[in-house]
Amino acid sequence: MDTLVQYGFTDRIGGLFSFHFPDPGTAQPARVIRADRGRVLVAARHGIVHLDGGTSLVTGDWAAIGPDGGTVIGHLPRFSLLQRKRAYDPLSEAQILGANIDVLGVVIPLDRPLSTNRLERTLVAAWDSGAVPVIILTKADLSTRFDVVVAETIQRARGVEVFTTSAEQRDGLEDLRWRIGAGQTLALLGPSGAGKSSLINALVGDPRQDTGEVRAGDGRGRHTTTARELVPLGDGAVVMDTPGLRGFALWDAENGLSEVFGDVEELFGNCRFRDCVHVREPGCAVQAAITSGDLEERRWLSYRKMERELASLRRRQDVAEQRRLGKESHRTVKDAALAKDYRNRFREGL
Ligand SMILES: Nc1nc2c(ncn2[C@@H]2O[C@H](COP(=O)(O)OP(=O)(O)OP(=O)(O)O)[C@@H](O)[C@H]2O)c(=O)[nH]1
Ligand SMILES: [Mg+2]
Ligand SMILES: [Zn+2]
Structure with missing residues (x-):
């Protein structure tokens, strides 16, 4: 199987490439495995290569490489896009966490209490991304209240599929594995120390991703994974490992809110x-x-909080948009004045 197919290339993606980059020989398809400020690691037909000039690319993108084999000339439209509001950003910009994800695994570790608010918030963002969310409970071997938490999660999940796993004991891996078909991408999203990388290693059957001990005091992780990265499972199914998220500020997620x-x-x-x-x-x-x-009053308050957050985001976006338009009209007025001046001088023969 060629490298590209291992990273999820299918006939459908091939068709999209011919449609968007129709001149034969000008563009070769490649999948972005990792993106780091313009420098991207991609899987192409002939293997894995580093490329520069991919500032607009994010992990999971289908990129087009130019005929020289070394430059990025574009990417396919993204069929799903996971984004959140950048933390501490007064300008309210979105941070794109990944593209072209089919299944979004909301990872919840069973070694700490279940945070329903966090679950709801992540599900809102997940639904909004265009991917189908599933809930993945991890570290089942560490939970003494296993049955209770699983039952509670299923109830809270409201129809979202729930998988229960233990990477340590290799439990529940088959079911999850069968959920990701060839050509599909599963992204794992959850707090640091939840066992995302361990789960990927268990699925691959190889210690591919670094994992880290959780802190003794509060059981939190140490942010071992630092970049979003695609890992192939061998038959065309792909998993995206992500760094643990501290918080998750929503971005334009009205549809997700209505879904949850x-x-x-x-x-x-x-x-x-x-x-x-x-x-x-x-x-x-x-x-x-x-x-x-x-x-539940808690559920109502959780809804209210996210709704307020989205409303305030929208207000700030409106202000930014007004400011942008203001600047533009200012510029147009100035341009018009200059043009008039020029015309007058031209007429006067100067
Ligand atoms: N007992 C048990 N421990 C697990 C299991 N899965 C992961 N762990 C442990 O939990 C710790 C954190 O695992 P990681 O896989 O590094 O967690 P992560 O979600 O990738 O964390 P970040 O990369 O920091 O976001 C490690 O010490 C793992 O050995 C499990 O199923 N059972
Ligand atoms: Mg990790
Ligand atoms: Zn009312």
Whole structure:
């Protein structure tokens, strides 16, 4: 099997390449294994090579290499894109975590308490990416409350598929392995120390990725993996290892929010007033559901928090857009003045 096929190349991707880069001989397909500020490691037909000039590329991209074999000339449109808001960034820019992911594995370690808010937040981002999320519970061998946590996760997951694994005891690997078909990419997303790299090593059957002990005190990881990277499983299925995420600020994730909180948003239609803000209005369906126990208050607050976050992001984006437009119109006015001046001088024969 050639290197490209090992990294997920299929006839469908081949078809897309011929469509987007139609001149035969001008572009060769390649998959971005790792991207580091313009310097990218790619899998091409003839093997794995380093290329420069790939600043617009992210891990998982299908890149087109020019006829010289050394420059990136473009990439295929991404069918899925995982992004989050950059931390501490007042300009509100998105950070792209990966592209062309089919299945997004939300990794939850069983050696620490389940954080439902974190699970919901990651699922929102996962749904929004265009990939299909699955939940992967890891370190099953370390949990004494195994059954309870699995049952709770399945209930919280609301229909999202749940896999239970132990890399240590090689449990649950087959099911997960069969979930990723040839030509598909599974990305693992979760906190540091959750066992993402260990799981990949167990799937590959080889210690390919570095793993690190968790801290004795709080069981947190030490951020062992530092780059997003594709790892082939041998038959055309691919896994993306990622560095552990501390937090996950959402980016334009309204669709994901509706996907995860459809039950909550459905309630809004039943409120007596159409402009109900669901605090203490009479006839509020949300408050009624919380009182009757149909809607967990925690879940409502979690929804509210993400909704506020997205609204404030949208406001900041609007301000940035206004500023950009302002600058542009300023420039146009100046350009017009210069042009007029030039025309006048031309007419006057100067
Ligand atoms: N007992 C047990 N330990 C595991 C299992 N999976 C991982 N570990 C341990 O958990 C620790 C962290 O594992 P990693 O695979 O490095 O975690 P990671 O999610 O890749 O962490 P980062 O790269 O920091 O994001 C290591 O000491 C692993 O040996 C498991 O199934 N059972
Ligand atoms: Mg790791
Ligand atoms: Zn209401």
